[in-house]
């Protein structure tokens with residue numbers, strides 16, 4: 001048996017044992033794990049900074065997100081409720097029971113190298129599944145440290161640690177093996193839309209289950225009634241935080257024409273004050289891009305913008321700080337051209353004007369991605385329209401909060417080419433279980449549904 005097969009078989013065996021452990025005990029393991037995360041918060045955050053290059057405060061925030069989702073899953077361990085329905089037949093009862101699904105494959109991206117795995121892992125584990133994790137090749141150190149923390153939790157609980165196994169292989173052929181493998185009951189894949197489009201047909205071919213968290217192209221509408229000071233703070237954090245490398249990064253700013261100039265001046269002024277530098281330095285707000293490759297892609301896009309006569313502010317590399325350091329860019333566009341419709345994973349903020357709310361919503365919805373969106377307004381009608389059926393078409397729609405920086409309590413994910421998956425809070429756990437509908441007859445007769453007669 002080759003290495004891959006051995007690993008999946010080991011995970012299958014681990015899952016068979018784990019599914020019969022009572023859910024509250026599974027929750028107890030997550031409690032132990034979350035305490036280990038608390039103890040190791042800084043070293044884990046440091047490793048996140050090393051691998052993903054985000055600033056240390058965001059690294060610590062990411063570890064906190066792992067702690068939060070473990071606590072959430074521990075609470076869930078006593079609350080995985082199934083419904084009971086009235087039966088049309090006398091002396092019958094109908095009930096839903098949620099059962100473990102099996103081995104969950106997790107493929108993760110570089111930019112949330114620990115939290116995305118933790119969202120999946122905590123839910124998968126409390127639901128009675130085992131996990132096989134293929135991390136981003138850019139964040140292997142993070143995966144190893146998470147595995148060490150998990151093993152320590154299993155040791156403390158006297159449990160075997162095989163319910164989490166790692167595949168540390170740079171070859172994307174491994175993702176394809178997971179996608180094609182019938183033993184993977186659920187494949188949860190986070191990354192670019194391109195990656196999702198390559199994996200999803202392979203999962204569908206075997207009628208398997210996929211949970212996709214893919215690229216975003218997130219927007220903010222700023223209306224004429226908005227609190228512009230609040231909007232400015234949200235814009236700058238959402239557009240330049242993590243150096244523009246969050247799936248929820250603000251990429252499109254749609255501003256009412258009457259306040260356009262005032263808002264733009266205030267954002268540009270805030271950009272000049274950004275502290276760009278070493279991500280471990282606590283005064284730094286913007287670290288480098290993940291790679292020189294990302295910097296080159298950003299420069300290519302900005303060159304096309306200039307060739308199109310769009311006004312570009314910033315965007316210049318800062319080689320004196322090191323590879324990948326760059327000034328975040330603002331690009332004033334006159335239309336939502338093809339370039340604006342694409343996700344460039346770098347700090348480029350496209351700014352455009354609108355006159356009516358319906359025009360703004362059409363711009364917001366006029367891209368193939370559907371992850372995160374928001375409106376800044378003090379007008380209750382505008383806010384309600386934005387979150388109504390005719391408003392944003394995204395998985396996340398906020399009012400007077402930027403598109404980035406979600407809490408774990410809500411279900412996280414997006415529509416359209418963002419993949420349709422939901423992870424983390426609310427009832428996202430149901431994706432990690434199989435729903436069993438059970439009808440129990442406690443009578444002495446065998447009536448058929450819909451009054452069908454079949455006497456023998």
Ligand code: NAD
Pocket residue numbers: 107108109110111112116134135136137170172175176190191192193194195198199213214215216246247248343345371413414418
């Ligand atoms: P990526 O697509 O390059 O890689 C993600 C993972 O998929 C890695 O583990 C990688 O090895 C694997 N992979 C890459 N290409 C593949 C292919 N063709 N076939 C099979 N596997 C493949 O993404 P990245 O650069 O690591 O992360 C950035 C992207 O991830 C952005 O598009 C971002 O929006 C997205 N993202 C989405 C979410 C979300 O929740 N929606 C969260 C984080 C990141």
